[in-house]
Amino acid sequence: MSSTKDPCIDICKFNDDICIGCGRTKREIRAWKKLDKDDKRIVLAESALRLLALEATGRRKKK
Incomplete structure (x- = not known):
């Protein structure tokens, strides 16, 4: 992950x-x-893992 752009999707x-x-x-x-x-x-890598966990449990929202 080379980009450090804010990952917020509102x-x-x-x-x-x-x-x-x-x-x-x-x-x-x-x-x-x-x-x-x-x-x-580091935050982006950790947040990506958290999103995978949320998707696996059906708790992730996508824009």
């Missing part, structure tokens, strides 16, 4: 502190603008 609904739109935690969303590129890449 859904912003949470399930157990995880946004069902982008997969980030509330803390990660608040910190996003202050993170460096490497930390953003």
